[in-house]
Every structure is written in structure tokens, then in C-alpha cells.
Amino acid sequence: MKIIKNPTRNTWGELTKRPIQSYEAIEATVKLIFKEVAVKGDAAICKYADIFDGVRLENLKVTEAEIQEAVQQVSTDLKAAIQLAKNNIERFHLRQKSIPISLETMPGVMCWLEKKPIQKVGLYIPGGTAPLFSTVLMLAIPAQLAGCTEIVLCSPPDLSGKINPAILYAAHICGVTTIIKSGGIPAIAGMTFGTETIPKVYKIVGPGNQFVTGAKQFATQFGTAIDMPAGPSELLVFADTTANASFVAADLLSQAEHGKDSQVVLVSTSVSLLQKVIREIPRQLAGLPRQEIVKEALRKARFIYMESEIEALDFINEYAPEHFIICASNEAFFIRGIQNAGSVFVGNYSPESAGDYASGTNHTLPTNGFARNYSGITLDSFQKTISFQKLSPEGILAIGKSIEVMAAAEGLEAHKNAVTIRIKALQNEKS
Amino acid sequence: MKIIKNPTRNTWGELTKRPIQSYEAIEATVKLIFKEVAVKGDAAICKYADIFDGVRLENLKVTEAEIQEAVQQVSTDLKAAIQLAKNNIERFHLRQKSIPISLETMPGVMCWLEKKPIQKVGLYIPGGTAPLFSTVLMLAIPAQLAGCTEIVLCSPPDLSGKINPAILYAAHICGVTTIIKSGGIPAIAGMTFGTETIPKVYKIVGPGNQFVTGAKQFATQFGTAIDMPAGPSELLVFADTTANASFVAADLLSQAEHGKDSQVVLVSTSVSLLQKVIREIPRQLAGLPRQEIVKEALRKARFIYMESEIEALDFINEYAPEHFIICASNEAFFIRGIQNAGSVFVGNYSPESAGDYASGTNHTLPTNGFARNYSGITLDSFQKTISFQKLSPEGILAIGKSIEVMAAAEGLEAHKNAVTIRIKALQNEKS
Numbered sequence: 001m002k003i004i005k006n007p008t009r010n011t012w013g014e015l016t017k018r019p020i021q022s023y024e025a026i027e028a029t030v031k032l033i034f035k036e037v038a039v040k041g042d043a044a045i046c047k048y049a050d051i052f053d054g055v056r057l058e059n060l061k062v063t064e065a066e067i068q069e070a071v072q073q074v075s076t077d078l079k080a081a082i083q084l085a086k087n088n089i090e091r092f093h094l095r096q097k098s099i100p101i102s103l104e105t106m107p108g109v110m111c112w113l114e115k116k117p118i119q120k121v122g123l124y125i126p127g128g129t130a131p132l133f134s135t136v137l138m139l140a141i142p143a144q145l146a147g148c149t150e151i152v153l154c155s156p157p158d159l160s161g162k163i164n165p166a167i168l169y170a171a172h173i174c175g176v177t178t179i180i181k182s183g184g185i186p187a188i189a190g191m192t193f194g195t196e197t198i199p200k201v202y203k204i205v206g207p208g209n210q211f212v213t214g215a216k217q218f219a220t221q222f223g224t225a226i227d228m229p230a231g232p233s234e235l236l237v238f239a240d241t242t243a244n245a246s247f248v249a250a251d252l253l254s255q256a257e258h259g260k261d262s263q264v265v266l267v268s269t270s271v272s273l274l275q276k277v278i279r280e281i282p283r284q285l286a287g288l289p290r291q292e293i294v295k296e297a298l299r300k301a302r303f304i305y306m307e308s309e310i311e312a313l314d315f316i317n318e319y320a321p322e323h324f325i326i327c328a329s330n331e332a333f334f335i336r337g338i339q340n341a342g343s344v345f346v347g348n349y350s351p352e353s354a355g356d357y358a359s360g361t362n363h364t365l366p367t368n369g370f371a372r373n374y375s376g377i378t379l380d381s382f383q384k385t386i387s388f389q390k391l392s393p394e395g396i397l398a399i400g401k402s403i404e405v406m407a408a409a410e411g412l413e414a415h416k417n418a419v420t421i422r423i424k425a426l427q428n429e430k431s
Numbered sequence: 432m433k434i435i436k437n438p439t440r441n442t443w444g445e446l447t448k449r450p451i452q453s454y455e456a457i458e459a460t461v462k463l464i465f466k467e468v469a470v471k472g473d474a475a476i477c478k479y480a481d482i483f484d485g486v487r488l489e490n491l492k493v494t495e496a497e498i499q500e501a502v503q504q505v506s507t508d509l510k511a512a513i514q515l516a517k518n519n520i521e522r523f524h525l526r527q528k529s530i531p532i533s534l535e536t537m538p539g540v541m542c543w544l545e546k547k548p549i550q551k552v553g554l555y556i557p558g559g560t561a562p563l564f565s566t567v568l569m570l571a572i573p574a575q576l577a578g579c580t581e582i583v584l585c586s587p588p589d590l591s592g593k594i595n596p597a598i599l600y601a602a603h604i605c606g607v608t609t610i611i612k613s614g615g616i617p618a619i620a621g622m623t624f625g626t627e628t629i630p631k632v633y634k635i636v637g638p639g640n641q642f643v644t645g646a647k648q649f650a651t652q653f654g655t656a657i658d659m660p661a662g663p664s665e666l667l668v669f670a671d672t673t674a675n676a677s678f679v680a681a682d683l684l685s686q687a688e689h690g691k692d693s694q695v696v697l698v699s700t701s702v703s704l705l706q707k708v709i710r711e712i713p714r715q716l717a718g719l720p721r722q723e724i725v726k727e728a729l730r731k732a733r734f735i736y737m738e739s740e741i742e743a744l745d746f747i748n749e750y751a752p753e754h755f756i757i758c759a760s761n762e763a764f765f766i767r768g769i770q771n772a773g774s775v776f777v778g779n780y781s782p783e784s785a786g787d788y789a790s791g792t793n794h795t796l797p798t799n800g801f802a803r804n805y806s807g808i809t810l811d812s813f814q815k816t817i818s819f820q821k822l823s824p825e826g827i828l829a830i831g832k833s834i835e836v837m838a839a840a841e842g843l844e845a846h847k848n849a850v851t852i853r854i855k856a857l858q859n860e861k862s
Contacts, residue, residue, distance in 0.1 A: 082833075084833040095533075109790050130841045133841065202804035247852060251849050346819060353850050354827065356838075361818040384797075385807065386773070389792050390778050405511075409512075411561050414725065417685070
């Protein structure tokens with residue numbers, strides 16, 4: 001864990017690079033499985049559950065009995081914790097409901113926008129080393145608030161053919177309509193085409209490994225929308241001398257435990273803070289499980305000293321972190337100046353964990369520099385906007401001439417005629 | 432032009448089908464050109480301008496002198512028409528600016544969302560039979576209002592190596608920062624990777640033929656965001672006996688003239704209205720240019736009689752039209768009930784042409800059924816949302832326990848620790 005001091009701008013490209021994931025390597029596999037699922041449906045899904053998850057499924061769709069069993073299995077403590085998180089996430093996403101925007105652009109020309117739910121959506125919840133029931137909250141709550149009528153959840157089963165009870169419980173209380181035991185490429189293919197058991201959806205959201213990401217990308221070729229391309233999770237902390245080195249170390253470690261390919265970056269205007277954090281990390285690490293994952297992730301960690309806050313902000317905007325923690329006396333400067341980030345955590349008492357679980361903001365966020373061009377999940381992720389307009393006779397007379405001139409200049413006479421015929425009718429009425 | 436009467440639901444799948452475009456057929460071409468542009472930059476762009484557009488370019492980037500020449504060439508009448516349209520489009524898109532959403536989800540837990548511009552965007556303007564300067568307005572105006580700092584426009588040059596003056600003029604007055612003479616796959620590849628002359632952008636928007644659409648889809652594999660997959664333009668009109676058959680015929684014809692693959696659909700609860708429109712179409716067609724295009728498009732037109740308005744609305748939502756005109760006494764029923772549409776035009780004096788050019792709404796819209804899961808272009812197309820949170824000591828104490836329980840249940844002890852360490856510090860301070 002070496003400190004990089006005042007890196008020159010020509011090195012920033014290298015410093016903002018993420019561990020690369022190539023789609024090309026898995027493209028053939030994705031295509032093959034999609035083809036098979038499109039043709040064979042459930043049979044293909046079950047075949048791959050056997051191959052990838054090592055399980056022969058009796059039922060692809062989670063039954064009501066399985067859900068009730070899960071509800072029993074989740075502890076009262078965990079239920080209470082989930083309820084608090086659910087309340088906050090619900091309230092913050094409900095706050096995002098917008099009233100229709102409308103404007104009479106000219107007298108008699110009324111224009112407005114309305115948001116409508118995407119009727120059928122698919123939520124992907126990864127399996128793997130952590131049962132991410134928190135992600136169920138983050139996806140299902142806004143989907144339900146948006147008014148989606150069909151909310152399908154896919155998650156890979158364990159070796160006994162079950163999905164973690166906390167995932168089922170969260171899905172149950174957040175209005176998921178169908179839960180499917182399927183993960184990876186087959187799950188995405190199933191929601192893209194629909195099978196006997198898996199409903200076809202219009203949009204697929206949620207995190208996943210490179211196979212899931214590749215499959216989601218491929219799904220767009222069949223008309224399915226996706227939230228964003230996903231990559232390994234990442235955190236960038238800016239900290240000055242007002243930061244608490246132990247807190248910063250704890251935050252970096254929390255990010256590092258996500259996966260071996262997670263990336264953590266600490267940028268500071270204080271060498272002594274950097275040194276303190278670097279000393280603190282092994283101390284805290286000693287008390288943690290998942291050490292192997294953390295150590296591997298820390299190998300890709302970056303500790304950067306920047307003399308100037310302006311330079312630091314420029315670097316952070318070029319990096320475009322998924323998570324960005326600001327522990328600085330000059331926090332307003334960074335809040336105002338941040339252009340590219342998924343979610344921003346301000347001050348010493350705002351760990352990434354807060355947003356990961358319970359504060360109310362969403363934790364499904366753009367990684368891998370995609371914060372430059374993608375938003376994290378919001379209520380809008382489950383809605384689309386429809387524009388409306390209604391012109392009165394006065395309105396068409398006000399803008400008719402312009403339309404005629406422009407349509408003629410584009411060589412589109414029938415466009416022009418659609419206006420001319422109305423204007424003539426109005427003139428005839430008058431005379 | 433036959434009337435289909437009360438089609439049963441099992442035939443709707445067939446009736447809502449669009450002329451199919453396959454990506455597979457052009458995939459190899461797209462990959463080849465992307466590879467060449469990534470490696471050879473401008474040289475590849477110029478090579479394909481020679482092959483596809485039949486022109487040897489002296490300069491890829493439109494010069495200031497060329498822009499000034501274009502400004503001279505556009506007539507005063509057209510300038511005035513463009514100005515009126517620009518004002519309305521600007522006002523309606525400016526109205527879409529939203530104030531940050533914020534909520535204290537629990538005492539001491541402040542959460543908020545802010546929208547920030549996507550810094551570098553690329554606008555694609557097709558060449559072909561019509562010089563679509565109106566599309567320049569529709570893309571560049573919201574990009575500029577959003578605050579994008581780099582707005583690149585690509586459009587194919589004509590045989591003399593020029594871009595239509597009206598396109599240059601519109602780009603000039605709407606804040607486009609770089610205009611490039613390049614079209615089709617090479618243009619999209621150029622904006623994806625960047626070349627010596629073409630700036631790399633973070634998001635590419637705008638309509639195009641199947642090659643452009645395929646290229647945009649492929650660009651997403653390299654981290655570039657796109658607005659939506661595009662297909663041929665389409666219009667669905669619902670009309671009852673209160674509709675004006677001549678107006679409806681004019682609207683259908685205006686859509687049909689877009690291209691041979693355009694689709695027009697008329698749904699009505701009145702057989703006599705359907706018959707009147709069918710009789711009126713050839714009469715109006717006789718006076719129009721682009722007859723061959725219109726006739727070819729009309730071969731795919733559909734005239735559907737539906738006894739019930741409820742059934743008609745269900746069908747329209749299943750079709751998910753790009754443009755939807757409502758000429759009905761019961762218009763409120765359709766406004767309320769429409770779930771899937773790009774843009775809706777209400778009443779006898781709201782032709783599609785109004786929204787295509789000058790009312791203020793955007794005309795870059797989801798086609799091919801994508802209105803089920805995509806929005807048309809709005810101000811939001813050029814922004815992304817960043818979430819923020821700031822917790823006070825009181826805030827972390829309020830939600831800390833829940834985070835600890837949930838993190839532990841997910842097996843993420845370092846996430847838990849990032850909270851525990853703060854709570855302990857606060858407790859130590861107190862005691």
C-alpha cells in the first residue's frame with residue numbers, strides 16, 4: 001500500500017482504470033444459452049441449473065409454501081431491521097414521484113409529460129458468497145411504488161434447491177409477483193424471451209457478475225431494456241485532516257470485502273492521514289472474516305496524495321466512482337463540484353454501509369466509470385415518460401406557418417399538408 | 432386497404448408486429464468497421480465516407496467558414512420558422528428542469544438527489560432523402576439546456592462533401608460544439624472511441640437506419656450509453672365519428688411519407704369513418720410527391736374496426752405506438768388509459784406534424800413497440816442522477832443497529848464494522 005504523490009494528469013488514465021472485463025470472451029456462451037432458452041424454455045433453464053448451480057430443480061417457481069417457510073425462518077431481529085430499512089427506502093423513493101410537467105408553449109398549444117410504469121420488470125439478485133436480500137429491497141420497492149404490474153425476481157438456488165429465506169422474505173413483503181430459482185445467463189435469457197414458467201419482461205435490472213452483465217447486454221438485442229452495465233463494486237474516499245482515519249479504514253475495508261475485484265481508492269490532501277489509514281487497515285483487518293477476499297482487493301487499492309483540492313476533484317470526476325465518501329472541512333466544494341458519481345456520502349458519520357442498507361437511497365449504482373453516463377436506480381428506472389399535446393384551433397393557427405415552412409424545407413410535403421388542410425378548414429369555417 | 436373487424440386477441444400478436452429488422456445480418460459489418468475506426472481513426476472514417484457516401488473529404492470537421500456560408504444560405508422565412516420552433520422546444524424542455532429532491536428519512540439522515548449533465552454527448556443526424564434539421568433542434572436544445580459541455584454532431588455529407596445548410600444552421604444556433612461529416616456505422620464508431628478529429632462521447636442519441644441502430648447497440652459494449660434502439664417510424668390513430676376523415680387521412684399520409692418501412696394504423700369504433708378515410712387517402716395522395724414511398728408504406732397499413740373502446744385501448748397499449756393520435760369524443764378515457772406510447776396527440780387540431788416540428792415536445796421517440804420500456808428524448812436524456820446522503824451522529828445512531836443486523840445477515844462483517852466503529856466512538860465521547 002504505497003502512496004502515489006501528485007500524479008501528473010497524463011498518468012490519470014492508468015490510475016482510473018478498473019480491472020477489465022471483456023464481453024468478447026463470454027459472447028459465444030451467452031449466445032448459445034440464449035438460443036437454447038428461446039427454443040426449449042424451462043427445459044433449458046433446468047438443464048443449466050444442474051450444470052451451473054449443481055441442482056436438480058423440482059420447481060422453478062418458488063411456491064407459496066416455500067415463501068411461508070422462509071417467513072418463519074427469518075429472525076425477529078432481522079425482520080425489524082429490514083422493516084426500518086424498507087420504511088426509509090420507501091419514503092425516499094416515494095418522494096421521487098413527480099407531478100406531470102405541463103406548459104402552454106404558445107396560446108392554444110398545450111404540452112405535457114406524464115410518467116407511466118413499465119408494466120413488466122425483472123429483478124436479478126445474485127447468489128454467491130452473500131445472500132443479498134438488501135438488493136431485493138432496493139429493486140422491488142421502487143418497482144412496486146412505480147406501479148409495475150408484474151415484478152419477476154430471479155436468483156440462483158443453493159445446492160438444496162432453495163433460495164435464501166431472507167431473499168424470499170424481502171421479495172414477499174415488497175410485492176414481487178413471481179420468484180424464480182434461476183441465476184446467471186439462463187435467468188436473463190428466460191426473462192428476455194419468457195418460458196412456460198418465467199414471465200417475459202420489458203426491462204431487467206439488478207447487479208451481477210460478468211456473465212449476468214454480458215447476458216443483460218445481449219438481451220437488449222431482443223428489445224429488453226436494462227438498467228446499466230455492471231462491473232465490480234468500488235469506493236473512492238476523499239479525506240483531509242478533519243477525517244477520522246479509523247472510520248476511513250473501516251469504509252475502505254467494507255468495500256474491499258465485496259469481492260476480489262472490488263476497488264478502493266483514497267485521495268487525500270494530507271500525507272499523514274494517508275499514512276494513518278494505511279497503518280489502521282491491517283489492524284482492523286485482523287478482526288474480520290473474508291480476509292482472503294479483502295487482501296486480494298487491497299492489492300488493487302490506490303492511495304493518492306494530491307496537493308490541491310481542485311486537482312483532487314478533477315481526478316475524482318475523471319474516475320467517476322460508484323461510491324464517493326467526502327470527509328473534508330471543505331465538503332461544500334466537493335458536493336458542488338462532483339459531476340460523475342453514483343452515490344455520495346458526506347461527512348464522518350455517513351459510511352457507505354448506510355446507503356447500502358438503510359438510509360433510504362438506492363444501492364444499485366453505476367460502476368466502472370459508468371457514473372459518467374448512467375444513473376443509479378431511482379423510481380424513474382421503473383417508469384417511462386410519455387409526451388402529450390393538445391392544440392386548439394388558435395394553437396394550430398399560431399404554429400401552422402412554421403410547420404409548413406419547415407416541413408417543405410425537409411421535403412416532407414405530406415407533413416406540411418396535414419397542417420394546411422386544417423388551416424384551410426378553419427378559414428372556410430370563418431368565411 | 433381492407434378493414435379488419437373486431438380482431439380476436441389471439442391475432443393481436445400478428446397485428447402489432449412491425450417490419451422486422453435483424454441485427455445479426457449486419458453484426459459482422461458493424462464489428463469490422465468499429466475495429467478499423469478504433470485502430471486507424473480518421474483514416475478509417477474517410478475511407479468509409481468514400482465507400483458509403485461516395486465522397487473524398489478534405490476536412491472531416493465542418494469549418495467556421497462552412498458554417499457562416501450555411502447561415503447565409505438559409506432563407507429568412509426558414510430562419511423565422513426555426514426560431515419559433517426553437518423557442519417552443521426550449522421553453523418546454525427548460526420546464527423539465529427539476530429542483531433537487533430531498534428528504535430527511537429519519538432524524539439526522541438527510542438524503543437527496545441531484546441531476547448533473549452528461550458532459551460529452553454525441554448527436555446523430557441521418558442523411559438520406561430528407562435533411563432532418565428539425566432533429567438537430569430536438570437533440571441539441573435539450574443537450575445545451577442540460578449543460579453538456581461537449582456536444583458533437585455527426586451527419587453524412589452529400590456527394591460534394593457538404594452537410595445541408597439548414598442542418599448546419601440549426602446546429603450553429605443550438606450550441607453544437609463540433610460538427611463532423613460522417614454518417615452510419617463509422618460515425619457511431621468514431622464517437623465511441625474518439626479519433627484525431629472526432630471527440631469521444633459518453634452517450635450517443637438520435638435516430639438512424641438499421642446500420643446506425645446496430646452500431647449504437649454495439650457501442651454500448653464499449654461503455655457508451657445510447658438513448659434507445661430505433662426502428663422505422665410509425666403512427667396509430669384512434670378515431671370515432673367525431674373525427675375529421677380528411678384530417679385523419681392527412682396524418683396517416685404524413686407518417687407514410689417517412690419511409691417505405693413506416694407503418695400506419697387506424698383504429699376506429701366506426702366503420703363509416705374507416706371507409707371515409709380509406710376513400711380520402713388516394714385523393715390526397717394524388718397531390719403529393721414521394722408517392723412511391725407512401726404507396727409502399729401503405730401496403731403495410733392497418734385499418735381496424737373495434738366495437739368496444741376498452742378493447743381498442745387494450746390493443747393500442749399492446750401495439751405501443753411511437754405516435755398516437757386521439758380524435759374521439761371520449762378523449763379523456765384514452766389519455767387516462769394509455770400506458771405505452773411515445774407521444775400522444777389529442778384532438779382534431781393536433782397533427783403529428785405539430786410535435787414533429789414546433790409545438791415544443793420532442794420528436795425523437797421510441798418505435799417498434801419500445802414505448803413499452805423506453806422514453807422519448809427529454810431533458811433527462813442528457814442528465815444523470817447522483818444520490819447524496821449526510822448523516823449526523825444522531826442519524827447513524829438511529830439506523831446503525833439495523834445496518835449491523837442486516838450486514839451480519841449478509842455475511843458482510845466489514846460493512847457492519849464501519850457502523851460499529853462509529854457508534855463506539857460516539858459512545859466513548861459521551862461517557
